[in-house]
Amino acid sequence: MASSPRQFKLGAFLMQTGHHIAAWRHPGAQADAGVNFRHYVALAQKAEAAKFDAIFLADSVGVRNSDLASLSRTARSDHFEPLTLLAAIAALTERIGLIATVSTSFNEPFNVARKFASLDQISGGRSGWNLVTSSGTGEAQNFNRDTHFEHALRYERAAEFHDVVTGLWDSWEDDSFVRDKESGRYFDEHKLHVLGHKGKHFSVRGPLNVARSPQGRPVVVQAGASEAGRDLAARTAEVIFVAHQTFDEAKSFYADIKERLPRHGRHPDDVKIMPGIFPVVGRTQAEAEEKFEQLQALVHPVVGISLLSNVIGGFDLSGLPVDGPLPVLPETNGPKSRQRLLLDLARRENLSIRELYLRIAGARGHQQVVGTPASIADQLQQWFEEGGADGFNIMAPWFPGGLDDFIALVLPELRRRGLFRTEYEGRTLRDHLGLRRPVHPARAAHVEREAQPAAA
């Protein structure tokens, strides 16, 4: 196959024992992965050696409020807080990007702006913030609320949260801190910018007490696929991590987002769209399927039914025949995109409850590919070259084996096709992703003023 002039971006989505719900029971899995620091360091260093753009961490600010019978059979209740973990990993890596999920629902923008700015300094410009809204009742109840915020309000709060955080990241210009010992001038007071934000949800004076990021600003990542999510992403996201089941969905989402960008004064290249991919890799198709079945066989029905029930919005399915169809369900206040994806899938393929939960036991609504290096590379290449993706977030079924397989078997095939780098081109996450370093607003205005004739 001819080599592609463009290359795609790859994230390594790390999650405890792996993305398959039964991953922790795999004989090769590190069962205590959630709180095993050496486990995460080994994975991050592997991903870096393989030249991934970034590692990516999801988050939840609470233990799921699901039935104990299921909860106690999954490895989802004990895990590191992502920013603490990424800061520690930053110290033991040099080039790979570090993206952490932090919710806008139960945090203060000053704290979030500061932590990512700090991580960016520690890592030499490798931090990224996956901005999400929280929708779990179990999360809300850890933060003085009985229920989570209603969908629209959640996004309104998220949009303002974003603006405060990025505003705080611009508190200082790149050369604010002169630190001249002789004159005693530590910073140039003309290059300090007090935000003075007063909005509906937040009132934040600033300035931030961290110097401007090596990247200008940490990279902003988003994952929303609902209308409100797309709108916010088109205005503010630089990477979009998204779940698709089919190429058509991916293509339609991709086109929609890229079309929205100019309305916000943005260029299509300003946003990288990276669908999640759950790859099960075998040297033959049979070997791949065998690997997958090994994991599927480890899913306890109690866990499967509970998982499905949560994803579709909390409806109790435990009384229904597991080999019967999913009932018709009303719209909820939960994570819309995920729910809709699942219901569409069940309808399209006429799946029973058991078949449906086995579908999401691994990829959780993302694209699941069980195949050989060539067939997986074919699919990624198609999505990339035919307008479905700028890159992919790789969700290994279990760690370390699933990631090892992708690196050892699929990456060489992608490189043979010229689709993925053999060496990092730069040092920061923006360098890897091919994202512009933002010019500070005060400098941008300055540049503009200089380009204009003086007013009369």
Place this chain on the structure above:
Amino acid sequence: MASSPRQFKLGAFLMQTGHHIAAWRHPGAQADAGVNFRHYVALAQKAEAAKFDAIFLADSVGVRNSDLASLSRTARSDHFEPLTLLAAIAALTERIGLIATVSTSFNEPFNVARKFASLDQISGGRSGWNLVTSSGTGEAQNFNRDTHFEHALRYERAAEFHDVVTGLWDSWEDDSFVRDKESGRYFDEHKLHVLGHKGKHFSVRGPLNVARSPQGRPVVVQAGASEAGRDLAARTAEVIFVAHQTFDEAKSFYADIKERLPRHGRHPDDVKIMPGIFPVVGRTQAEAEEKFEQLQALVHPVVGISLLSNVIGGFDLSGLPVDGPLPVLPETNGPKSRQRLLLDLARRENLSIRELYLRIAGARGHQQVVGTPASIADQLQQWFEEGGADGFNIMAPWFPGGLDDFIALVLPELRRRGLFRTEYEGRTLRDHLGLRRPVHPARAAHVEREAQPAAA
């Protein structure tokens, strides 16, 4: 001198370029220390090689709201967020304790409990939380408020915050996570404890989504010297970091705290009291004084006056004669203990404004010792042996030189006297400090039940 059967505890209080307000202008200082990760790593590794119990980081969630003329001449506006920094340092150290200051005023207890639990897992049991309340207006204005909380309310909130955090740390028992791949049982549901806290300031369900700490619970540190601060500390603190100007003050505070402990069912050894010490070390007294004068000469009057003004509660002193006395000032809502210490000092020694600001340019109200290894060791030994301290938090005037001097000159003298360890006795911060590992409440109750005859 005879060797002491007890040995004292030492913290290395790291702060950007150093504790002296003009430290950053010292020819040997790292002027960009606040955002220089390698600088902090080198200091932490030095402190670990010297067998310090812990490194300690202060914090402020905002840039001081002081006049720009002064602010722009100090190195206090750009620094790492402490938890992010300590997590990164954890990855590059093995034994030293890691204590970070996090305010109860502008955080949520779930987030704080989780981050320290996470740091404790990453570091193998080395984390400590310095629980403070925030009193700066500049901080409040970054968190949706015009002014900070009133003193009593701040402490009431802090007390409840503490109880929620420690309650969340007990969400899981030590052996909750069985992770048995064969049976599919990941945790024992009888060893999960939902907090269900509903109080005046917080409503937090739990459980925490991090396994129980290697230390049982991270160590709780406090710094309040006001009546409300002492009361909270006697009930909840395991280390108290405190500022004293005289031995009599230290002795009186020490006795007061140790006397309060039994009222809360605690033993005197359950709390380690560690005053801050600002040491300027010379091989001769003249050399020590010369080193100190070198720093004092770098204090700009604009900076000195502004520093003093802030510490005494925000009164503007800029119009007053710098060589005249401090006027009589009313009580404020600021940090009471610090303000009172300063006013007492000025009165006791009849100091001018300039003399007073030069006194706090270094130690900021803490005990300043300018002397030889022997004279400094004499003082520390007296405080330790005569009921003033269980250890000390060492506040080097500038980094790295001030810490290097203490390690190279004072530590050998302390070791000759048998006052400080030559090797770590254990692996966790609790081990170093000689603090008991807390028994989980469910186990404590169990032990009690077993000791009782069965009810009829």
